[in-house]
Every structure is written in structure tokens, then in C-alpha cells.
Amino acid sequence: MAKLVECIPNFSCSREKDEAAYNALVDVANSVPGCTLFDAQTDGNHNRCVFTMIGSPEAIEEVAFRLTKKAAEVIDMTKHTGEHSRMGATDVIPFVPTMDVTVEECVEMSKRLGQRIWDELKIPSFLYEDSASTPARQNLAACRKGQFEGMPEKLLQPEWAPDFGERKIHPTAGITAIGARMPLVAFNVNLATADVEVAKKIAKVIRGSSGGFKYCKAMGFMLEDRGIAQVSMNMVNYEGTPLYVVYEQIKALAERYGTYVVDSEIVGLTPAKAMIDCAEFYLKAKDFDCHNQIMEYHLIGME
Amino acid sequence: MAKLVECIPNFSCSREKDEAAYNALVDVANSVPGCTLFDAQTDGNHNRCVFTMIGSPEAIEEVAFRLTKKAAEVIDMTKHTGEHSRMGATDVIPFVPTMDVTVEECVEMSKRLGQRIWDELKIPSFLYEDSASTPARQNLAACRKGQFEGMPEKLLQPEWAPDFGERKIHPTAGITAIGARMPLVAFNVNLATADVEVAKKIAKVIRGSSGGFKYCKAMGFMLEDRGIAQVSMNMVNYEGTPLYVVYEQIKALAERYGTYVVDSEIVGLTPAKAMIDCAEFYLKAKDFDCHNQIMEYHLIGME
Numbered sequence: 001m002a003k004l005v006e007c008i009p010n011f012s013c014s015r016e017k018d019e020a021a022y023n024a025l026v027d028v029a030n031s032v033p034g035c036t037l038f039d040a041q042t043d044g045n046h047n048r049c050v051f052t053m054i055g056s057p058e059a060i061e062e063v064a065f066r067l068t069k070k071a072a073e074v075i076d077m078t079k080h081t082g083e084h085s086r087m088g089a090t091d092v093i094p095f096v097p098t099m100d101v102t103v104e105e106c107v108e109m110s111k112r113l114g115q116r117i118w119d120e121l122k123i124p125s126f127l128y129e130d131s132a133s134t135p136a137r138q139n140l141a142a143c144r145k146g147q148f149e150g151m152p153e154k155l156l157q158p159e160w161a162p163d164f165g166e167r168k169i170h171p172t173a174g175i176t177a178i179g180a181r182m183p184l185v186a187f188n189v190n191l192a193t194a195d196v197e198v199a200k201k202i203a204k205v206i207r208g209s210s211g212g213f214k215y216c217k218a219m220g221f222m223l224e225d226r227g228i229a230q231v232s233m234n235m236v237n238y239e240g241t242p243l244y245v246v247y248e249q250i251k252a253l254a255e256r257y258g259t260y261v262v263d264s265e266i267v268g269l270t271p272a273k274a275m276i277d278c279a280e281f282y283l284k285a286k287d288f289d290c291h292n293q294i295m296e297y298h299l300i301g302m303e
Numbered sequence: 304m305a306k307l308v309e310c311i312p313n314f315s316c317s318r319e320k321d322e323a324a325y326n327a328l329v330d331v332a333n334s335v336p337g338c339t340l341f342d343a344q345t346d347g348n349h350n351r352c353v354f355t356m357i358g359s360p361e362a363i364e365e366v367a368f369r370l371t372k373k374a375a376e377v378i379d380m381t382k383h384t385g386e387h388s389r390m391g392a393t394d395v396i397p398f399v400p401t402m403d404v405t406v407e408e409c410v411e412m413s414k415r416l417g418q419r420i421w422d423e424l425k426i427p428s429f430l431y432e433d434s435a436s437t438p439a440r441q442n443l444a445a446c447r448k449g450q451f452e453g454m455p456e457k458l459l460q461p462e463w464a465p466d467f468g469e470r471k472i473h474p475t476a477g478i479t480a481i482g483a484r485m486p487l488v489a490f491n492v493n494l495a496t497a498d499v500e501v502a503k504k505i506a507k508v509i510r511g512s513s514g515g516f517k518y519c520k521a522m523g524f525m526l527e528d529r530g531i532a533q534v535s536m537n538m539v540n541y542e543g544t545p546l547y548v549v550y551e552q553i554k555a556l557a558e559r560y561g562t563y564v565v566d567s568e569i570v571g572l573t574p575a576k577a578m579i580d581c582a583e584f585y586l587k588a589k590d591f592d593c594h595n596q597i598m599e600y601h602l603i604g605m606e
Contacts (some may be wrong), residue, residue, distance in 0.1 A: 002414050004602065038601075054602060080591075145483070171569070190589075204539045232355070243582075243586065247586055263588070264588050265588065266588055268596065270599070271597075272598065272599045273598070275583070276575065276579065276582065277582075278581070282581060283546065283547070283550055283569075284565070284566040285569055286567065293569060293571065294573055294578070295574050296574065296603060297598055298572075299402075
């Protein structure tokens with residue numbers, strides 16, 4: 001079975017504004033065997049493009065380096081404008097463990113890449129999310145605050161030395177954020193009540209920021225079309241805080257408020273394992289080895 | 304996303320007894336783009352080999368034909384001996400829906416293949432399992448009874464005309480069984496009782512053969528090492544009879560007999576969907592679209 005990492009680098013250029021630069025990046029994204037460009041989005045207003053790539057850890061790390069190098073060649077940040085905030089030609093490089101890889105391995109990838117793009121390209125970088133060297137750097141927006149134009153000054157502040165490189169940006173490529181994070185699962189649970197306050201109270205109990213589950217972000221909303229209240233969640237690490245744990249907690253809290261769970265929604269993509277872990281829990285499946293026993297895992301990465 | 308079918312053809316030859324014939328079949332198995340030889344097992348005592356292949360429906364149907372043709376060229380059943388019962392050079396060809404394919408589509412594949420190997424190779428065939436034309440032919444062992452040597456006489460019996468071809472075997476390649484079936488999930492549920500009779504009573508209630516769930520085969524056993532009773536099941540169609548349905552039924556029956564479910568086991572491989580369907584049930588996940596929302600499904604079959 002193959003180890004797979006997802007990488008979603010963001011570049012400060014767009015097909016709409018500079019087709020040659022965009023095409024050069026697409027070519028590089030397709031240049032490393034063992035890595036697939038899964039999706040490419042480009043936005044002229046943002047003057048930004050986002051690639052989604054999947055591949056072996058080695059291939060992904062290599063293609064991320066080559067893309068950073070190419071972006072430094074074809075993008076000049078001193079001439080870049082766009083609505084989206086940005087600080088570098090390669091603005092941000094997230095690594096997401098996808099199969100048979102831990103987030104710790106992705107953290108190591110981000111650190112090796114940061115060192116290499118400094119050594120070979122003289123582009124400094126911040127480590128963010130699970131790779132962050134301080135809690136203040138976990139949040140990408142905090143790292144990027146000041147943007148390309150404000151970065152020379154920011155890097156001179158005592159607490160904002162780059163994690164790799166000197167306290168000055170690359171003159172045309174700026175600075176890059178590199179980090180590892182778990183895939184996100186958007187999970188909403190709907191309640192048999194029209195009282196949105198119940199959903200808000202439950203959300204407050206379960207979200208990490210107010211004392212609940214560490215990897216759960218939660219808000220209470222009203223679903224106007226159905227006339228019922230919803231606990232809307234972003235599960236930012238389904239292994240640290242499994243879906244069935246928050247679901248059971250919401251069930252118990254709903255009962256406390258005289259209501260119950262009507263149904264739930266998984267919004268968009270989820271890793272299979274986030275769901276399979278729930279099946280394992282509810283079926284009390286003993287010693288279940290997801291990676292060896294799930295047939296499809298043996299098919300991914302086959303030639 | 305790719306449509307995928309698994310095919311597990313069995314041939315009456317082995318690397319141990321005839322390496323040239325075995326190698327010729329391996330070469331053919333690797334000859335069709337869009338299809339991968341996933342596993343090849345060979346047994347000298349059985350004088351038999353079993354290939355596991357995965358690919359698009361079209362590629363799998365084509366490779367199954369080419370393999371049948373090659374087997375007829377390199378295997379002479381009049382000289383074949385081996386411990387495993389067999390009736391043809393290509394003894395049996397099962398098609399199993401693996402991704403985004405229905406078992407009905409696999410039944411159609413089996414019928415087209417049966418027609419083609421008669422038209423082009425003059426090898427007759429029986430359809431078995433979900434492809435069977437009569438209930439008596441669902442069971443492979445019933446089709447194969449009499450083996451190669453007894454088949455000329457068997458085919459003259461009124462009820463044993465081949466599904467494709469005339470009432471006589473191919474002189475050296477015999478006759479082949481072709482069929483579609485769902486993947487099997489081996490699922491055991493363990494009870495907090497040392498009384499094996501409880502497991503046997505529950506097994507009788509839930510198995511299709513005695514009036515229970517159509518696609519569930521079940522027996523009651525004693526787990527000697529743990530001193531507890533087990534309901535041991537083969538789930539032969541996890542879509543027709545989902546795992547959570549039998550699990551909930553066993554829970555209810557266990558309570559009736561004054562005991563409860565300690566834990567369960569999934570033995571060997573399972574399709575991800577058999578587990579994801581359980582998560583969907585227990586989380587009450589509304590409108591969950593497994594094939595579009597499970598990230599890994601988008602990775603299978605990618606180049």
C-alpha cells in the first residue's frame with residue numbers, strides 16, 4: 001500500500017493575469033513521477049492559483065521544492081496586485097496526511113522543505129499549523145499579517161524572525177508559509193428544536209476554544225428552511241477528536257435540553273477513515289486494522 | 304472516478320507443474336491496459352492457480368477472454384491431475400463489483416463473456432452465483448460436480464445443458480463456470496455468555512436459510528480461549544443486508560437471552576462502503592454520497 005500526502009500550494013499568479021507563469025507552474029506540477037496534479041484553481045481577481053496534488057511523501061516534497069523555485073523565477077511580488085492577502089510568490093504550502101502517513105511525518109517534510117528553500121533559493125519561511133514553532137504562528141493569517149509590502153519591517157520585530165532564513169525577504173519572491181495539518185471534516189448535527197439557543201449552548205460545550213473537545217470548532221445556527229437548529233462543526237483532527245465522540249456528546253446534551261438529534265450532514269469530502277472509525281466504534285469492532293482490512297486502501301497507488 | 308471490477312479466475316495449472324503455461328497466463332494477465340494483476344497464487348498439489356485482477360469493466364472482460372483463450376492453448380485437461388476439483392482449463396471466472404459498479408453490470412459481463420468464449424473458442428460454460436439461470440446453478444460446487452471426467456455424461460442430463468454452447472465439453476479445455484457475486488464480509492459478534500446455545504439460537508434467527516436476513520449466513524460457536532459464545536457470519540451482500548442491521552438485531556436478541564454484545568470482529572478484507580454505511584446509519588448522516596464525498600474514492604484509478 002502506498003503512503004500518500006496531499007499538498008495544496010498557493011501561488012501569487014493566475015492564468016487570467018499571466019498565462020505563461022501559470023502554465024509554467026502547471027508543467028512543473030506534472031514533472032515529478034509519483035505525484036499527480038489533482039486539481040488547479042485560478043482566480044484573476046485574487047490573482048492567485050491553488051494546486052491540489054497527491055503523491056508519495058518524497059515526490060510531494062520534491063515537487064513542492066520545484067514549484068517554489070519556478071514561482072520565484074516567473075513571479076515578481078514587487079509588481080503583484082490582487083484581492084487576496086499574500087506575502088510570497090509561493091504564498092503557502094500545506095501538507096496533509098492522506099494515507100498511511102502521520103501528521104508528524106508531514107511536519108518533518110515541512111521543516112526539510114523550509115531548510116532547502118532557504119539553502120538553495122534564499123527564500124525565508126514561517127512554519128505554521130502543526131509545524132509551528134510557537135502558538136502565535138499556528139494561525140496562517142497571523143503569519144501573513146502585513147503582507148508582502150509590510151514583511152521587511154515585520155521580520156525585524158523580535159518575535160517574527162523567520163523559522164528558516166535571515167530577517168529579510170527574498171527581493172521578488174517574498175516569504176513562504178509551510179505547514180502540516182490534518183484534513184478537515186465539516187460535520188453538522190441537526191436538532192429537533194426551533195430554539196437556536198439550544199444549538200448555541202451545545203456548541204459552546206463541545207468546542208475546544210471554550211473548554212470542549214480540542215479539535216472541534218462549533219457554532220449554533222438556525223436552519224431557516226427546515227425551521228430547526230443546527231450545531232455546525234469543523235472537525236480539524238478526526239483522529240484526535242473522533243466524530244462519534246462529539247456526536248454522542250451532542251446526543252446527551254440534546255436530551256438535557258429536552259430535544260434530540262434529527263439527523264446530521266457531512267459537508268464535502270471526508271477521509272474514509274473518519275467514517276470507518278465511527279463504524280468501528282458503533283459495531284464494537286475489536287482489533288480492526290483499517291489500513292490492512294479496507295479493500296480500497298490496497299487499490300490506491302496501484303499502477 | 305473510475306469504475307472498478309475485481310476478477311478472480313482459477314486455472315487448472317500451476318507454476319510448480321508447468322512453469323511455461325503458468326508464465327504464459329501471467330503474461331496475458333498483464334497484457335490489457337486498464338487492468339492490474341493484483342495477486343497470483345499457485346499450488347502444485349492442487350495443480351491450480353488463482354489470479355486476482357482489478358480494472359475497468361471493459362479491461363477486465365477483455366482480459367478474462369484472453370486468459371480463457373490462452374488457457375485453452377496451454378492446458379490439456381485430459382492430462383491434468385490435482386487435488387482440487389475442476390472441470391475446465393479455465394475452471395471458474397468470478398466478477399465482483401468493487402467500485403461504482405453494480406452486481407447487475409457484472410452479471411451482464413459474465414453473460415457476454417460466456418457467449419464470446421463459445422462463439423470464438425467453442426468452450427461451453429455454466430453461469431453461477433448471481434448470474435445463474437436456475438437456483439440449482441447458483442452453487443459453484445453443484446455446477447462442478449462430476450468434474451472434467453464426468454462432464455460429458457452430465458451435460459446430457461436434461462437439467463444440465465450449458466448456459467452457452469452445446470451439450471459437450473471442449474475436448475481439452477472442458478467447461479467453465481462464469482458468475483457475478485458481491486464481495487463477502489466475514490463478521491463475527493461476541494456475546495457476554497459462556498452458553499453457546501444462545502449464539503446458536505441467535506444465528507438461527509438471523510440467517511437467511513432459516514427465515515432471517517437474505518444475505519446473511521450465520522452459525523453459533525464457542526470461543527474456547529475467551530470462554531464466550533460467538534455469532535459467526537458471512538455477509539454475502541452488504542448492500543442487501545447491511546452489517547448494522549444484523550448487529551442491531553443481535554443486540555436485541557442478546558438482551559432477550561439476558562446477555563449483551565461484548566465486541567465484534569471483521570475478519571480479513573472488507574469494502575470501505577460496508578463500514579461507511581454503518582457510520583452513516585449511526586450518525587444519521589443525511590444524503591451522504593459515499594462515492595463523491597469519500598476522498599479516497601477520488602484517488603483510486605488515478606494515474
